Each structure stands twice: as structure tokens, then as C-alpha cells.
Amino acid sequence: EIVLPQSPGTLSLSPGERATLSCRASQSVTSSYLAWYQQKPGQAPRLLVYGASSRATGIPDRFSASGSGTDFTLTISRLEPDDFAVYYCQQYGSSSLFSFGPGTKVEIK
Amino acid sequence: EVQLVESGGGLVQPGRSLRLSCAASGFNFNDYGMHWVRQAPGKGLEWVAGISWNSGIKGYAVSVKGRFTISRDNAKKSLSLQMNSLRPEDTALYYCAKDMEYAGYAPLDYWGQGTLVTVSS
Numbered sequence: 001e002i003v004l005p006q007s008p009g010t011l012s013l014s015p016g017e018r019a020t021l022s023c024r025a026s027q028s029v030t031s032s033y034l035a036w037y038q039q040k041p042g043q044a045p046r047l048l049v050y051g052a053s054s055r056a057t058g059i060p061d062r063f064s065a066s067g068s069g070t071d072f073t074l075t076i077s078r079l080e081p082d083d084f085a086v087y088y089c090q091q092y093g094s095s096s097l098f099s100f101g102p103g104t105k106v107e108i109k
Numbered sequence: 110e111v112q113l114v115e116s117g118g119g120l121v122q123p124g125r126s127l128r129l130s131c132a133a134s135g136f137n138f139n140d141y142g143m144h145w146v147r148q149a150p151g152k153g154l155e156w157v158a159g160i161s162w163n164s165g166i167k168g169y170a171v172s173v174k175g176r177f178t179i180s181r182d183n184a185k186k187s188l189s190l191q192m193n194s195l196r197p198e199d200t201a202l203y204y205c206a207k208d209m210e211y212a213g214y215a216p217l218d219y220w221g222q223g224t225l226v227t228v229s230s
Contacts, residue, residue, distance in 0.1 A: 035216040037154075044204055044220035045146075045154065056218060088154055094214050095168025098144075100154040 002027045004089055004101035012109040019076040021104045023089030028069045033093040036065055036074045039103075040085045048087075049074065076106075084108050111135040111219045113205045118224030121195055129224055131188040131205030138186040142166075142213025145179060145190045147201035148223070157203070158190060162211040173199075195228045202226075 003026040013019055023034065032052035037045040047056040049065040052072060062077045076083055089101040117129040129145070145157040158169045158179040167179055178191040188205055202225050206217035 037217075039154075044222055045217075046220075047216055047218045050209065050216040056216075086153075090154075090216070092214050092216055095159060095166075098156045098159065098168065098214055100146075100156065103153045 002029070002091055002097060002099065004091060004099060006087075006089055006101040006104045008104060009102075010105045010107060012107050013079055014109045015079050015081055017079050019074075019079055019083070019106055021074040021076075021087055021106075023067075023072040023074070023101050025070045025072070025091065029072070029091055030093055030097070032068055033091060033097070034067065034072050035090045035092060037088045037090065037100075038083075038085050039088065045088065079106070081108075111207065113207065113219060113221035115203065115205045115221045115224035118203065118226045120227045120229065122230050123196060123228055125195055126191070126193045127195060127226060129190040129192065129203055129205075129226070131221060133186045133188065133205075133207070136207070136219075138181075139183045140211055142208030142211060142215065143179075143181060143188045144206045144208060144213070144217060145188075146204045146206055146217070146220075147199075147226075148204070149198075149201040152201075155201070159208070159213045160188070161213040166213055168213070192226070195226075197228050200226060200228050 007022045034052045036049040039045040086103045144159040176194045202223040204223045205221040207219040209215040
């Protein structure tokens with residue numbers, strides 16, 4: 001089983017600042033099958049990025065993602081009030097690999 | 110507009126069974142894999158089970174394998190999760206989610222609002 005630790009656990013930033021979130025897999029992620037989700041309190045998760053770097057439909061370009069192998073990053077260039085949420089990375093591609101990281105909470109400083 | 114509406118949650122005693130349902134609309138249900146993902150109170154996301162477009166491929170998390178069964182009815186555009194031998198650690202909000210592809214195990218691009226399952230005596 002591939003583990004997907006995320007860091008930091010909590011990120012305290014102000015609106016307008018840049019957020020950098022990390023997801024590091026315990027084994028190499030096949031074909032960059034890595035996605036990122038955003039979840040706000042009381043809401044269902046929303047897909048942000050798939051294929052390690054492709055933004056999902058309707059996701060603003062202040063969200064960008066990169067990475068390959070075991071190291072992946074989600075960057076929010078300039079935090080807006082609506083971006084304060086929990087972010088999860090997910091590996092996909094087969095049932096044995098379909099798992100989520102523990103999440104990074106981005107909170108207002 | 111894609112809509113996924115879960116139902117069937119509730120309070121159940123340990124060892125009992127419960128069946129969750131998800132009604133889908135706004136897309137060609139036949140063409141996509143579907144999944145159940147759960148979230149225990151105050152915790153992160155845990156994938157539970159997935160099924161391909163034609164039910165030919167099913168997969169389960171280790172924590173539920175042998176106790177839970179995922180199924181779908183394409184004619185009725187519905188997804189189900191039969192949960193047997195429930196344990197307190199199965200307490201969670203259960204989300205129905207649509208896969209981006211037909212085979213399953215692609216990213217989940219639409220989610221329902223969830224149905225709450227509480228396992229307690």
C-alpha cells in the first residue's frame with residue numbers, strides 16, 4: 001500500500017500570500033496518477049487537479065500543481081478568502097492504489 | 110447539471126446491516142465508474158469501494174472487504190452500498206462520487222453531499 005503523507009499539516013497564511021502544499025508518496029506514483037481536492041467545512045470535496053498538473057474544469061489559474069515520481073506540489077499563487085480549506089492529495093489508477101493523503105488545512109493567519 | 114443524491118444512512122447497532130443508495134442524474138450514468146468515499150467525524154477522506162461502468166470491475170478498501178458490497182443499476186441510474194457486520198469504526202459520512210472514466214479508478218469529478226451512518230449501541 002502506498003502512503004501519501006502531506007505537509008504541512010496546517011498552513012497559516014494571510015489572504016494574498018502564496019501557499020505551497022506538499023504530497024510525498026512512499027513509492028513512485030505510476031504515470032503521475034495524482035489528484036488534488038479542496039474541501040470546505042460542511043461541503044463535499046471538489047476536484048482541483050488531476051494527472052499531477054491538469055486543472056479540473058472551472059478551477060482558477062491561481063491553482064497550479066506539479067510533480068512526478070514521489071514528490072508532488074499544489075501551489076495557490078495568491079490566497080483568496082474562499083481558498084481557506086482542507087486540501088487532499090489522492091493517488092489513483094487501480095483499487096490497490098486508490099487512496100487519499102491525510103490533508104493539509106490552510107487557515108487564515 | 111450533474112447531481113448525486115445519497116440516501117439510506119442512519120443509526121444502526123454494531124453487527125447489523127444497512128444499505129446506502131445514490132441516485133444519479135445529469136450525465137450518462139452508464140459511461141462512468143462510481144465510488145463510495147467516507148469521512149469519519151473530524152477526519153480525512155477514506156475510499157471505500159469502486160465499480161466500473163458495467164460492474165465488471167469492483168474494488169474495496171481493506172477495511173471493508175468481505176463486509177461491504179458495491180453494486181449499480183444502470184437502468185435506474187443508481188449506485189448502492191450494502192454494508193454488513195457494521196462496526197463503530199464505520200461511523201462516517203458516506204459520499205457517492207463519479208469517476209472521470211468508465212473503468213473506474215480515475216479522479217472523482219462530482220460528489221454528492223453524503224449520508225451519515227452512525228454505528229452505536
